[in-house]
């Protein structure tokens with residue numbers, strides 16, 4: 343006969359005594375285990391115990407420690423950077439910090455906080471933890487990444503790669519671009535400077551492609567070229583070429599050559615190495631200096647025509663017979679063709695000149711500089727960009743702008759000259775009337791009509807006809823424009 347239900351009625355006292363005896367049994371069992379079973383076997387036993395008595399979870403949790411062996415764990419650093427942009431409204435405690443040299447605040451989640459993220463329709467949960475020793479000192483920092491077990495391949499493969507790639511992109515965008523110069527004395531507290539014999543400062547040039555006054559088509563060509571260059575790691579590897587690109591910027595003073603270099607650096611987040619050839623004493627020195635530049639950088643040699651040895655190889659031959667202590671054109675060319683083509687990644691080299699026609703043809707030969715870019719007098723469209731930069735005005739909305747654009751299109755004025763005019767007064771009408779009289783005066787001075795080619799265009803190195811007429815134009819422009827040299831990063 344089965345016992346009746348009343349036989350199973352538990353009184354509180356019987357429940358309590360049952361609990362007490364079970365606890366007693368567990369304690370006795372544990373202490374027996376401790377006393378009689380060897381350590382290793384004990385751990386195995388605990389593991390089995392956990393396996394049987396812990397409910398099965400459909401989730402998997404991955405621990406991402408701050409350190410990986412003796413090194414830092416790249417996945418931890420990537421997660422820290424990536425999660426900054428994922429902090430949602432549900433987060434209750436954050437950490438914020440900033441060093442004196444940092445431009446932006448660094449925000450991260452406090453321990454115990456969680457962040458939810460989704461990737462290709464799959465949900466994951468991140469948690470940040472710190473373990474502490476008995477004294478309360480922090481001994482380990484780690485993230486826990488939790489997701490459904492069935493997503494294991496996807497999360498451990500493509501999601502983590504996505505986290506690392508995104509974090510690289512965020513890092514690039516936050517990065518302060520550096521200007522390296524041999525004139526800056528290298529110092530120990532240079533934050534993020536590569537060292538070597540270059541000193542560096544932050545490049546805080548505000549020039550961007552948006553603020554650059556030039557023909558929109560030419561601007562787009564340059565941006566597209568840079569984009570293509572960035573994406574072609576595999577291409578360069580496949581064809582066995584060094585991942586580098588050379589640009590020659592030429593045009594009269596004040597037309598934006600240095601501004602374009604700053605815009606390129608800000609766009610790519612590449613550091614700029616500004617090489618003053620006059621500070622180099624020999625080709626050996628040149629090699630040493632150039633070898634200490636870093637990847638993802640733009641090497642700039644401004645006013646290359648101003649260096650007598652560079653522009654005249656005849657003279658160079660004579661000179662080299664006399665002395666071996668000069669940097670020569672062949673030194674530079676050897677570097678571009680030899681050393682330059684065999685080391686480093688993601689490198690850009692830029693030469694600037696006011697007088698392209700004075701350069702040795704060897705420097706202009708196709709294959710040396712990938713793109714020749716003429717920066718010339720301002721166009722009506724370029725003026726629109728300046729008006730928007732300096733007056734915060736859509737050029738089309740002001741009655742005087744149309745007239746100015748027409749005037750500019752038939753006159754030789756540089757963006758630098760117009761920029762100066764646009765800063766003359768706070769009153770927009772006064773400023774624009776000033777621009778009209780400035781441009782009209784210039785037009786009278788230079789009554790000779792200019793050739794079509796003088797507008798901003800991008801000329802490929804292998805287009806000889808265009809190169810020729812551009813050079814002639816520059817020669818004339820150089821003679822007419824007496825503006826002195828100045829570094830304007």
Ligand SMILES: Nc1ncnc2c1ncn2[C@@H]1O[C@H](COP(=O)(O)OP(=O)(O)OP(=O)(O)O)[C@@H](O)[C@H]1O
Pocket residue numbers: 553554555556593594595596597598599600601602696717757758759761825826827828829830
């Ligand atoms: N195309 C442009 N777009 C916007 N601003 C310009 C442009 N060109 C010149 N400027 C203005 O004029 C200043 C001088 O220009 P920049 O130094 O870039 O000319 P440059 O061509 O390098 O001259 P140089 O041949 O003398 O080195 C810039 O700081 C900027 O304010």
Ligand SMILES: [Mg+2]
Pocket residue numbers: 599600601644694828829830
């Ligand atoms: Mg310049």
